[in-house]
Amino acid sequence: MELQLSTPALLFSAITLLMLAYTNRFLAIASLIRGLHKKFLESPDEGIIVEQLHNLRRRLTLIKNMQLFGVFSFLLCIICMYLLFRGYTQVANWVFVGSMLSLLISLGISLIEIQISTKALNLELADMEEVFRKRSSGLDFIFKKDTKKDEE
Template identity: 45%
Template sequence: MMITLTTPAILFPAISLLLLAYTNRFVTLASIIRTFDSTEISESAQKQIANLRKRIQLIKRMQEAGAASFFLCVLAMLAIYSEYQQLGSWIFGGSLVLLLYSLWMSVWEIRISVEALDVHLQEYNLSYKKRK
């Protein structure tokens, strides 16, 4: 399959915005981790810490896969520009696979984030029941 130089170029803004979103997620988590009260060692706090660890690792993988996808996208453009059409197509395919992996990690991280909110809400629910 022949692709033109503009085909991989279409992904540039998408990958850039995705990496920006991942960075924002990382910064938010880093802020939460830095302000986490280490004196509180309840079961809920332990679950939250485990959850934060998982999420940070996933975001790291998301960023790595996104950056690698961006790198391969540029490499594909370079190959196409140098008139290595077939090689450029294969490299671009690799870029798409890495982008897909990055998006899957993002969905996984969102699911874990929702679990963290559930743990937090359960904690509020228990304290509310105790007050009654």
């Protein structure tokens, strides 16, 4: 099968959208880190904040690597298109394979980062569920009357 110029060009939109998603994740993590840093300065003895900061540092490293491999894939895609334009099809095939492998690595790292963030959110939910269980016993909260509605 011969690689055509349109094949690596198809990756452009996919890689661009992927990089946008990675950048959004980076900005969300940066916002969380700034918020936790502020909380840490207010009460540095809270252990959960330190644990969350370690988790966020790991996620930040993963996002950096996701972006790195995504950009590398994008660059290889551009080089592949140039090589195809110049008529070097055999070399272009290998560069395209490198671009696809780089994209695959980026997506794999993304999967790991998603697993870590999901685990962190589940820990946060577990803390809130524990507080909620202490406040209400069993199904009492379903049958409890809303006093605000009764007052109107």
